[in-house]
Amino acid sequence: MTAALETRALGKRFRRGWAVRDCTLSIPEQAIVGLAGPNGAGKSTLLALAVALLAPTEGEICVLGRDPWREPETLEDIGYVAQDAPLYRSFTVGETLDYARRMNARWDPEIAGRSVADVGPDRRVSALSAGERARLALAVALGKRPRLLLLDEPFARLDPRAGREFLQMLMDAVTEIGATVLVASHVVADIERIADHIVLLSEGRVRLEGDVERLLTSHRLLTGAGRPLGRIGGVDEIVRKRSSGRQMTLLARLSAPVVDPSWSVDEIGLEELLLAYMAPEQLPKRTTEKRRLRWHG
Amino acid sequence: MAWVTWRQNRIQLLAGGALLMVVVLLALGTGPGIRDAFEQQNLSSCLPPATRSGCDIIVRHFQSEHDTLALVGRYLVFLPALIAAFVGAPLLARELEHGTYRLAWTQGVTRRRWLLSQTLLLSAATVAGALALSAIVTWWRLPFDRLEGRMSPSRFEIEGVVVPAYAVFALALGVFSGALLKRIVPAMTAALAAFVAVRLAVANFLRPRYMAPEHDTATGLTPNTHAHDWVLSNSLVDAVGRQISAARENLAIEHAQNAGVDAQEYLLSLGWRRAVSFQPADRFWTFQAIEAAIFVGLAALIVIATLRLVQRTPA
């Protein structure tokens, strides 16, 4: 099975610095992937590289088996919604869909229309609410029945109800066409609902990647009395440790269940897990704060 | 892409069409009247080179009577500049400034095809409009052209094939400006300025040299009439053909006055004459072709440069 998106040591540098660095990923087809990480982590850059809006500074990116720069026709199979859902403000809803139909060889008006079924076709884009605009941008991306769908922070301006409607439209359509989906969001709860695969970016680098369920079952929080840390049976790697007074809490990646009685074992939530992988211990407090995930709700 | 080009540029295209309509209506409204006056005042007998006495006054009267034309003609020269600023510059600049390029360039139509299609379609519309404009203006101006010729810049530039050539160059320049500056207002300003600069440079430095100018020395101090030609320079020369500076001329006149002699006769006696360098009227179409070729060639080069620029990262 070909990977829907593959990168090898991908890097992108701007004047202000590296937005993405040494990024190696392989995303299987039909996966629903959450691209997590704080603002400025490089998520938008990665997506822009996938649709040839940016050119790599180093490394390679391969989308649906092709180089999007050398073969721009690949975009026919990729649905992309940039941050803030860019649309032509003077167009009506109907004209926007008309536009998308003419700009793509393959077009399914039914699947596009479903996302905006409740929005009058003569309404101008500038008069739409944030939720309606997001769904219209989604309709434009879905109408070409893409094999790969890339969404950059689609929930950013949506209230909970609009966000839910958006997700419903998205998941329904994706189930129908069997697309691979990559959703970038700094809000973990939104991703958690739909993603079976997660990629965590922080400071332009991949910190964590894998199947969500596997990640959650292979990580545990161990709590115990703080004392010299020896080898704990079953633990592959200690991702983070925190001690307060007599108590020590460890986030550990396991290769086998921990049976050591001196440690109490708890499951960990996805958000906690991502936070832990994002904050390398050695960093001074100042930069750690900048990197904190925004909490949802 | 035709629908897309229309939908995204319809305001400009409609405005251009309206402007053209205004000129057409003005022309059709005043044209016949001008022609009638021409006949009635028997101006055909005043056409150079055969002039009868009194023609001078009649011609000047005729010209001032119908000065709408002169007024409008002055402004027609600016139309191509408007194309650079209002049609060309926004094409890319607004996509880049508003961020909608992230929508337009991630569809099945490739970036290259998107830009090329729009540029070609808009060029076609521009050329068609400019040709129509040139045709109507030429028809309108016919009586005046018979009197004044059309080699001089203010007439040369609003008739013939140079008009569509300017227009298509303006469009290309505007689009390039948008690609380079990525913001609407700066792109419009730069396009306007650049267009004017190139136009003036060509008109003032290249056009006089498309072909070697001809020279004509009068037998006296008054130049022979070159009513239809484009006079490049008009100076006093001595018997050997050397140009005489204004200072020297003034000195001679002073000398004559001091001696109590008629200045004109004195200068004549020195063997001084009027010399004119000019581009003859029969070179009109040759010059039109050369100038049109220059602007169309520049336009093509600019379009290629724009395509290259746009292929690289826009941001």
Add this chain to the structure above:
Amino acid sequence: MIEFHLDARSGVATYLQIVQQVKEALRLGLLDVGDQLPTVREVVADLAINPNTVAKAYRDLEREGLVAPRPGRGTFVVGSLAAPSLQHHEALRRELEQWLAAAIRAGLDEESIRALISTTLREALVRRVA
């Protein structure tokens, strides 16, 4: 047809919640043998979740012999859960009443009782599955 709901903050995996809701419906008689479960797409469109999650829940239920897919037509209920007899229910109900009386005597108000029941139940369910 049964309608699912998802409690995103309960800490219980989504697919598990679906399994539990089907079982609960079976127990309460809301679902009978022969009834059709919502299609994967219907659940996805309703809850906005990953289709694999629904597929997984249905597979689990199939493994337990409670449902079976009919190709081209959907997933149907084929088994039933041993419905506790009415007597069994009665006994549990009386035990519950006694416990509640004890809790009230201990000074717990309605909120605290609900909270206690909630957390204890949740932990019990998690332990059963883990």
